[in-house]
Structure formats: structure tokens, C-alpha cells
Amino acid sequence: MQNAEPLIFERSSPGRHGYSLPDSDVPALDIEEAVPGHWQRESLALPEASELDVVRHFTRLSQQNYSIEHDFYPLGSCTMKYNPKVNDATAGLPGFSFVHPHQPESTIQGALALIHRLSQALMKITGYANCSLQPAAGAHGELCGVLMMRAHHVKQGNPRRKMIIPDSAHGTNPATAAMCGYTAIEVPSSDRGTVDMDALAALLDEDVAGLMLTVPNTLGLFEQDIVEICRMAHEVGALVYCDGANMNALLGTVQPAALGLDVLHLNLHKTFTTPHGGGGPGAGAICVNETLEPYLPVPLVREEDGVYAWDYNRPDSIGRIHSFYGNFLNQVRAYTYICTLGDEGVKRAGEYAVLNANYLKERLRGAYALRYDRTCMHEVVFAGLKEKAEGVRTLDVAKRMIDYGFHPSTVYFPLIVPEALMIEPTETENKDTLDAFIDALLAIAEEARTAPELLKEAPVSAPVRRLDETTAARRPNLRWEPPE
Amino acid sequence: MDYVPHSNEDREAMLRAIGVAGSEDLFHDIPTDVRHPHLDLPPGMSEPEVIRHLNALGQQNSNVLETPSFLGAGCYNHFIPSIVNALILRGEFLTSYTPYQPELSQGTLQVMYEFQSMVCLLTGMDVANASMYDEATATAEAVLTACSITKRSKVVVPDTFHPTTLEVLETYAEGRELSLVRVPAFTIDDDGSFRDNWDAVSAAIDDDTACVAVQVPNFFGWVHECQDIADTVHAHGAMFVVSADPVALGILTPPGEYGADIVTGEGHSLALPPGFGGPRLGLYATRKKYLRQMPGRVSGMTKDIDGKRGFVMTLQAREQHIRREKATSNICTNEALAALAFTINVSWLGPAGMRKKAELCLAKSHYAAAQIDALPGFSVTAPGPYIKEFVVHCPATVSDVNEHLLAHGVLGGYDLGNLRAELDRHMLVCVTELNTRQDIDRLIGALGEFNT
Numbered sequence: 001m002q003n004a005e006p007l008i009f010e011r012s013s014p015g016r017h018g019y020s021l022p023d024s025d026v027p028a029l030d031i032e033e034a035v036p037g038h039w040q041r042e043s044l045a046l047p048e049a050s051e052l053d054v055v056r057h058f059t060r061l062s063q064q065n066y067s068i069e070h071d072f073y074p075l076g077s078c079t080m081k082y083n084p085k086v087n088d089a090t091a092g093l094p095g096f097s098f099v100h101p102h103q104p105e106s107t108i109q110g111a112l113a114l115i116h117r118l119s120q121a122l123m124k125i126t127g128y129a130n131c132s133l134q135p136a137a138g139a140h141g142e143l144c145g146v147l148m149m150r151a152h153h154v155k156q157g158n159p160r161r162k163m164i165i166p167d168s169a170h171g172t173n174p175a176t177a178a179m180c181g182y183t184a185i186e187v188p189s190s191d192r193g194t195v196d197m198d199a200l201a202a203l204l205d206e207d208v209a210g211l212m213l214t215v216p217n218t219l220g221l222f223e224q225d226i227v228e229i230c231r232m233a234h235e236v237g238a239l240v241y242c243d244g245a246n247m248n249a250l251l252g253t254v255q256p257a258a259l260g261l262d263v264l265h266l267n268l269h270k271t272f273t274t275p276h277g278g279g280g281p282g283a284g285a286i287c288v289n290e291t292l293e294p295y296l297p298v299p300l301v302r303e304e305d306g307v308y309a310w311d312y313n314r315p316d317s318i319g320r321i322h323s324f325y326g327n328f329l330n331q332v333r334a335y336t337y338i339c340t341l342g343d344e345g346v347k348r349a350g351e352y353a354v355l356n357a358n359y360l361k362e363r364l365r366g367a368y369a370l371r372y373d374r375t376c377m378h379e380v381v382f383a384g385l386k387e388k389a390e391g392v393r394t395l396d397v398a399k400r401m402i403d404y405g406f407h408p409s410t411v412y413f414p415l416i417v418p419e420a421l422m423i424e425p426t427e428t429e430n431k432d433t434l435d436a437f438i439d440a441l442l443a444i445a446e447e448a449r450t451a452p453e454l455l456k457e458a459p460v461s462a463p464v465r466r467l468d469e470t471t472a473a474r475r476p477n478l479r480w481e482p483p484e
Numbered sequence: 485m486d487y488v489p490h491s492n493e494d495r496e497a498m499l500r501a502i503g504v505a506g507s508e509d510l511f512h513d514i515p516t517d518v519r520h521p522h523l524d525l526p527p528g529m530s531e532p533e534v535i536r537h538l539n540a541l542g543q544q545n546s547n548v549l550e551t552p553s554f555l556g557a558g559c560y561n562h563f564i565p566s567i568v569n570a571l572i573l574r575g576e577f578l579t580s581y582t583p584y585q586p587e588l589s590q591g592t593l594q595v596m597y598e599f600q601s602m603v604c605l606l607t608g609m610d611v612a613n614a615s616m617y618d619e620a621t622a623t624a625e626a627v628l629t630a631c632s633i634t635k636r637s638k639v640v641v642p643d644t645f646h647p648t649t650l651e652v653l654e655t656y657a658e659g660r661e662l663s664l665v666r667v668p669a670f671t672i673d674d675d676g677s678f679r680d681n682w683d684a685v686s687a688a689i690d691d692d693t694a695c696v697a698v699q700v701p702n703f704f705g706w707v708h709e710c711q712d713i714a715d716t717v718h719a720h721g722a723m724f725v726v727s728a729d730p731v732a733l734g735i736l737t738p739p740g741e742y743g744a745d746i747v748t749g750e751g752h753s754l755a756l757p758p759g760f761g762g763p764r765l766g767l768y769a770t771r772k773k774y775l776r777q778m779p780g781r782v783s784g785m786t787k788d789i790d791g792k793r794g795f796v797m798t799l800q801a802r803e804q805h806i807r808r809e810k811a812t813s814n815i816c817t818n819e820a821l822a823a824l825a826f827t828i829n830v831s832w833l834g835p836a837g838m839r840k841k842a843e844l845c846l847a848k849s850h851y852a853a854a855q856i857d858a859l860p861g862f863s864v865t866a867p868g869p870y871i872k873e874f875v876v877h878c879p880a881t882v883s884d885v886n887e888h889l890l891a892h893g894v895l896g897g898y899d900l901g902n903l904r905a906e907l908d909r910h911m912l913v914c915v916t917e918l919n920t921r922q923d924i925d926r927l928i929g930a931l932g933e934f935n936t
Binding site for chain 2: 004005007008009016017018019020021022024025026027028029031034035036038039040041043044045046047048049051054055057058059061062063064065066067068069070073075078080081082083084086088089090092093094095096097098099100101102103104106107108109110111113114121124125127136137138139140142143146147150151170171172174175176177178179180181182183184221222224227252253254255258259269275276277278279280281282283297318319320321322323324325326327328329330332335336338339340341342343344345346347348349351352354355356358359361362363374375398399402407408410413427428429430431459462463464465466467468469471472473476477478479480482
């Protein structure tokens with residue numbers, strides 16, 4: 001990887017320019033008359049660079065990034081699988097990328113058909129009655145789903161106050177509950193790594209609006225009692241939300257709706273291969289059963305005799321959660337992916353994601369500690385090194401992975417596993433890659449025993465070494481300032 | 485087809501290493517009666533088949549490259565230089581993740597820092613986050629933040645604000661039980677012309693007000709004087725949220741100079757093509773004193789153990805993955821790739837390009853407005869300065885006019901009748917630097933032939 005690149009502001013030189021815009025082809029306008037002088041800005045200290053300066057700058061920056069296209073990206077809970085290039089090719093078609101959201105329905109039949117068909121496919125995969133593609137990300141889907149649960153309870157006469165969330169959950173779950181006005185109540189995990197049923201029974205009452213569960217959970221384990229949990233929740237009138245971030249494990253094997261879960265969000269960027277882009281744009285989808293269907297955000301697409309139209313006539317809808325219809329171009333990518341895989345391909349994806357994770361688990365169990373020694377789903381969580389070495393932490397193991405050419409796995413999540421090291425291989429990695437990664441992790445475990453300083457000093461091969469995060473937070477430097 | 489790389493031999497070897505007979509044994513925790521549902525999806529397609537299928541769907545849509553369009557109303561077709569797509573499609577940017585491990589993510593982190601710097605410079609604010617989903621959700625988050633900071637729940641918004649932002653605001657307000665006061669900030673005379681009722685905004689502010697949120701230029705393209713509102717807001721201990729169009733900020737005074745506490749905006753028009761309304765790019769900038777209440781991801785400059793400059797995601801103690809239910813927001817995935825596209829485009833434009841783009845929008849929209857105003861039956865109504873968009877009062881319903889325009893191969897403006905039934909003869913026309921004089925004259929010609 002490349003060495004440091006100056007800021008684009010530091011590459012700036014007064015008078016240089018890269019832009020190319022046409023000269024005005026309409027009669028000259030008196031700008032002062034159109035926008036009075038005191039409403040016009042005095043200065044704008046943006047960089048001044050040539051087009052080649054700009055291209056080189058961002059090319060060099062790209063070379064300081066790790067990506068799936070470099071090598072294995074085993075981040076647990078993030079589903080970093082291969083993002084097929086054909087998805088980008090279809091999303092880039094002018095018939096999708098240059099369509100305006102306010103165009104008359106007669107001129108957007110293809111876009112509406114795509115939204116309708118993708119929704120139908122997701123309903124088949126998840127088993128739900130209906131689906132909206134409006135959420136722009138997973139957490140946005142959560143917000144939408146919990147607001148729908150709230151709307152249901154309001155309709156019953158009481159929004160209720162509590163949301164039960166396992167201690168192993170993603171941070172987005174309690175944060176979402178709070179944004180929707182709920183008090184997050186934590187339910188502990190049992191020693192099997194799933195929801196403690198006795199604790200849950202004690203927490204459930206008629207003030208509970210719902211439960212937010214991740215299935216399979218963030219420990220990579222399937223909630224074996226899920227059918228019973230849903231039954232218990234429904235008995236007190238509560239609903240069950242499924243965080244679908246881990247849906248990749250269940251593809252083709254089980255429809256979450258069949259387990260009794262009332263609402264589920266999908267991360268299209270995880271399960272359905274829209275590239276993560278360094279942290280977005282992602283795309284969410286929210287799938288619901290009949291109970292929650294009336295509350296879906298507007299608009300939905302309806303089809304009649306092969307003609308597609310927007311449906312705004314949904315009186316119980318929670319309203320809108322996005323300026324338009326969600327991250328449509330990522331919906332095109334997800335739709336392309338599902339068309340490519342088809343029935344058999346979808347099933348194979350889930351099956352092999354689980355196979356790969358269990359293979360890693362079995363090969364690494366001699367060197368890394370298993371907090372819950374069970375068959376895992378699509379990811380495996382270790383409690384750090386099996387043979388604890390003096391002063392060596394899981395973060396050191398992760399940083400050492402960099403020197404072996406791999407992106408580090410997720411560390412210290414879920415919070416309930418001490419020294420957590422979470423690995424999600426996904427189905428698109430071949431056995432050779434998994435073996436090379438296993439060999440590296442075994443070698444790192446050996447180094448921890450014989451030469452721990454190698455781990456503590458890692459990485460030594462990256463563009464930068466360990467960064468001072470404390471100073472970054474205490475004395476934040478968050479922007480370039482123009483010179484006085 | 486699929487993307488699973490395993491040979492049968494690999495699969496057998498892996499199953500043996502795990503110690504199970506078949507992969508079915510790996511799913512034993514799942515109740516058998518629900519296992520392996522019949523999905524009923526069509527069979528998979530090969531790559532040429534899927535491209536043909538998607539291309540056919542795409543061709544059922546008109547697109548603004550081929551059909552001159554005067555649609556705006558929150559989604560703008562601005563020029564995006566070729567280098568943007570070439571660079572953002574580089575796999576190193578496209579297929580990387582949130583930069584949790586800074587040593588391998590300096591590219592993304594430095595881009596975030598440069599993006600934050602540009603948003604601060606454009607808006608005149610101290611700090612910015614590394615993007616949000618879109619303008620609507622960024623504004624909703626800003627309003628929630630203002631309510632948290634002031635510990636009040638009354639939110640004042642003029643009805644000149646983008647209507648879907650107001651809808652999103654209402655959806656977000658539901659959970660926190662905020663009260664949204666929509667101020668009628670314009671009236672319509674009998675002849676169809678708009679009259680400004682801007683003073684009503686200041687009049688609606690009292691000591692219970694958490695914040696006032698306005699849009700510059702507003703939904704109709706008008707530029708408001710906001711200093712009075714800012715002063716009134718602050719006199720009542722409330723906060724001032726301004727949603728600004730970054731293209732217009734190429735020429736307009738930055739909101740930071742007239743007292744904004746939080747500035748939001750839609751950065752999509754400087755980053756990506758219209759894309760049927762998404763992905764978009766929410767901008768969010770604020771004052772230094774509100775930094776720790778700001779939602780979203782932030783990149784900060786620091787040093788590594790060798791003293792070398794580097795960047796990290798910082799102030800994560802505000803965020804959901806650390807702070808859980810006490811977080812400032814649940815947002816985690818942002819719009820990093822769109823922020824990259826914005827940073828590339830703004831670097832390419834520089835100060836002169838930003839100014840030129842804004843001036844082209846100004847000149848072309850004013851040219852179109854003057855020509856339309858001269859047509860019999862049509863009149864342009866704007867109570868003050870406007871940029872890029874303007875309201876046309878039509879001799880018939882906008883849907884009739886637009887049908888006529890479509891028959892002439894032109895996508896007409898936005899039907900304000902969608903906003904309110906009584907505005908069904910008011911069209912919101914948008915003209916950007918991409919509308920050539922030929923396009924505009926074609927619109928004028930077609931409008932001139934319209935018979936009621």
C-alpha cells in the first residue's frame with residue numbers, strides 16, 4: 001500500500017482549475033439584480049486543482065484502502081461477500097441512473113416493475129405478506145419497523161413503553177428503541193448463548209411493546225426457542241422485531257415469518273451484495289406480516305393488468321421515511337443479484353455461508369477459545385486466544401492479521417463475550433483462502449506464546465501504524481482550516 | 485448461476501474436517517417443520533441473460549439524458565464529471581467497509597475528513613459529519629438534536645419547506661412525541677401569484693420553541709432573508725436549523741454567517757445522477773459547541789505511534805455501537821461512497837467552478853422564466869429572488885400541460901397540485917446548467933402551442 005497523501009487542500013494552487021462547464025448560451029443576466037449583493041457569499045476556500053491532480057489524489061487514496069477485491073475481509077456481522085460486477089453494470093444503465101423520481105408513471109414503468117418484483121422476491125425469501133424498500137440502510141429499516149410496531153399499539157389504544165433487547169444485540173437496536181420513545185430493557189443471554197427464557201418470562205408484561213431479536217443472533221447462534229419466544233410475546237400483545245442483519249445464514253433454509261417474527265429488516269448491502277462503499281450507501285428493506293402491513297411507509301407500488309402505479313392510499317401508514325423511494329440504484333443491484341442466483345443459487349448461498357463458518361470454527365478451536373461450543377450459523381465468535389498470553393489482547397491479534405495480509409476480524413463485539421473475536425467468512429470465499437487465513441491465525445496464536453511483542457507492535461506493514469485515538473477524541477481535529 | 489467457489493471435493497473435505505456427514509447437519513438448531521421452504525423463485529440467469537432482462541426494464545423508463553427535463557422539486561440533474569464514476573467504481577473504494585480498522589482504511593478516512601472540511605466551508609459552519617442518508621433524514625436528525633439540546637418539543641417549520649422533508653419530519657417526530665407547527669408562509673392571490681408571508685415564521689416563535697427549520701432556497705426556489713428569524717430564534721433560547729442547497733451555496737451567503745446552529749442539505753446533486761431518487765447524500769454541519777450532540781460518523785486527524793499523520797473514526801462515544809440507547813442517533817451506515825463522489829466533484833469544480841455552476845443555473849432559470857412569463861396564459865410568480873426553480877401559473881391544470889409537453893418529448897415541471905389541490909395550475913419548473921438553450925426554447929415552443 002502507498003504512503004501518505006497530502007490533503008486535496010494541500011495540493012491546491014491559486015488559479016489552477018480542473019472544471020469544464022459550458023459557457024452560458026442564454027442572454028447575460030445582471031447577477032446583482034437577480035441576487036442582491038448582500039445575499040452573495042464573499043469567499044469560498046475550496047481547493048484549486050487540475051483534473052489530473054484530482055484523479056491522482058483519489059487514486060492514491062484508494063490505494064490506502066483494503067477491500068474485498070484485495071483479499072479476505074472476515075468482518076463478523078458485516079457480511080463482506082463478493083459484490084458482483086454485473087450489479088454495477090445494470091445499476092449504471094441510463095434507464096435507471098438518469099431517471100427522475102417525479103416523472104409521470106407512464107414513463108417509469110420499468111423502475112416501478114423492478115421495485116415490485118424485488119419486493120415480491122424478498123417476500124418469497126422471507127415469507128412475509130408485504131415489503132417496503134424505502135429504508136436507506138439497516139438501522140433506517142429498524143427505525144421504520146419499530147415505528148410501525150408503535151403505530152400498531154397506538155391503534156390498539158396504547159403505544160406501551162418498553163422494548164426488550166438481548167444483551168448480545170447490535171447497538172442500533174437500543175438506539176432505535178430510544179428514538180421511537182421506548183425504554184430499552186435488557187434480557188440476558190443464557191449459558192447457551194441464546195435468550196434466557198426464565199428472565200424473558202419475568203420481563204414480559206402488557207407494557208412491553210415488543211422484542212428486538214437478531215436471528216441468528218450476534219453470536220452466530222440460532223435462537224432455538226424462537227417459536228416459543230414469539231408465542232410468549234404475542235400472548236401479552238407484544239410484537240417481535242427481527243434484526244435481519246444475519247439473514248445471509250437463513251437464505252433458503254427458513255423463512256423468518258414462519259418462526260412467528262412479525263417484522264424483519266433486510267440489509268440489501270449485506271445479504272444481497274450491493275457494495276458497502278466504505279460505509280454506505282447501503283439499502284434496507286422492511287418486510288412485515290398481515291398485522292403490520294397497514295402501517296408500511298408510503299408509497300408502495302401496485303400492479304394491475306401489467307400496469308404499475310404508486311399507491312399512496314394507505315390511511316394507517318406511518319408516513320414517509322425517505323425523500324423518495326429509498327436507495328433505488330442499490331435496489332437495482334440487489335434485484336440483479338437475485339435474478340442471477342435464482343431459486344437454487346439463493347439456497348446454495350446460505351448453505352455455503354454456514355459451511356464456511358463451521359469449517360473455520362473447527363480448524364481454529366485448538367488455538368482460540370469457544371465461549372459457546374455449538375454448531376454456528378454464518379459466523380463464529382471466539383473468546384480470544386485459548387492459551388492466554390501475558391498482555392496480549394484480541395486487538396493485538398486483529399492488528400497482527402494485517403501483517404499477514406488480511407483485514408482484521410470484528411473485535412470486542414458482541415459485548416457479552418470477553419475478548420470477542422468474530423469471524424464471518426461468507427459463501428464466496430474458497431477453501432484455499434480459508435486455509436491461508438486459518439494458517440495465519442494459528443501462526444499468530446503461536447507468536448502470542450513465543451514472541452508476544454510481534455503482536456503488540458502490529459501492524460508494521462500498513463500505510464500507518466497504530467493511531468492515537470485518545471488524542472483524536474480529546475482534541476478533535478475534524479477539518480482543514482483555511483490559512484489566516 | 486451463483487458465486488459459490490467450492491468444488492465437490494472441497495465441500496467433502498470441509499464436511500469431514502467439521503465432522504458431519506452433510507451440510508444438513510449444520511442446521512439442526514432450526515425446527516424441521518419450517519426448514520427448506522419452497523421459495524418459488526424463478527431459475528437463475530446467466531450474466532448475458534440478466535443484462536438483457538435489466539436493459540429491457542431500463543428501456544421502459546424515459547430518462548433525462550434523452551428527454552429534456554424540467555423536473556426538480558428536491559432532485560436535480562446537475563453535471564457530474566466523468567472522473568467521479570471512474571474513481572468511485574475503483575474496487576478499493578467501492579468494496580471496502582466502514583473504516584473500523586484505520587490502518588487499512590486511510591483512503592476512506594481521509595476522504596471523510598476532506599468531505600467534512602468542504603461541507604464546513606460551503607455552509608460556513610465549524611464541524612460536519614461524514615454524511616447521512618438524505619436531506620430529509622438529516623433535517624429530521626437535526627430537529628431531534630435541537631429538541632434534545634433545548635429540552636423542548638415545539639418545532640416551527642414554514643410550509644415553503646420541501647413537502648417530503650416535512651413528511652419525514654413528522655414520521656421521525658412521532659416516536660419522540662414532538663409537536664410540529666407548520667406556519668403558512670405564503671398566500672396565493674386570485675390571479676394565481678404567490679405573496680410572501682415570511683413574517684409569520686418569526687411570529688410563531690415563543691419560549692417553548694425548540695427550533696425553527698427553514699430551507700434556502702425554499703421548495704419554490706426562493707431565497708429568503710433569514711437574519712431576522714435567526715435573531716428571534718436566539719432571543720427565545722431556541723436553535724436555528726437551515727437546510728441549504730450546496731449548489732446554490734456556490735453563490736449564496738453561507739447559513740453560518742446569518743446565525744444557523746445546524747445546517748443540513750442534500751449533496752446528491754454534486755455527487756450522483758438522479759437515480760430515481762436514491763442513493764442521496766445528507767449533509768449535516770453544526771457549531772463546535774454542539775459537536776458532541778452531532779449524530780453520525782466523523783473522521784479526525786491524529787498521529788500513529790511513529791508520529792506519522794493519520795485519520796481515525798472519532799467521537800464514537802456518541803454512537804450507537806458504543807453508547808447504545810443513550811446514543812445521539814441510531815445511524816451507522818452513512819453514504820460514504822456518495823460523500824466520496826461529492827468530494828471528487830467539488831475538488832474538480834473548485835471555487836470558480838462552484839460559482840460558475842451557480843451562475844449558469846441562475847442565468848438559465850431566469851431566461852426560461854422570462855420567456856414563459858411572456859407567453860399568453862402563463863405567468864411566473866416569485867415574491868423575491870430565486871435560483872434554479874420558479875413557479876409558473878398555467879392556464880390549465882399542470883397534468884394537462886405536462887401531458888401536452890410529454891407528447892412534444894419534454895418532461896415538464898413538478899405539479900404543485902400534488903402539494904395542495906388548489907395549486908393544480910401551478911408548476912414548479914427547474915432549470916440547471918444541463919438544460920441547453922435549445923431545450924429551454926423547445927419547452928417554450930411547446931408551451932406556446934398549448935391550447936386550453
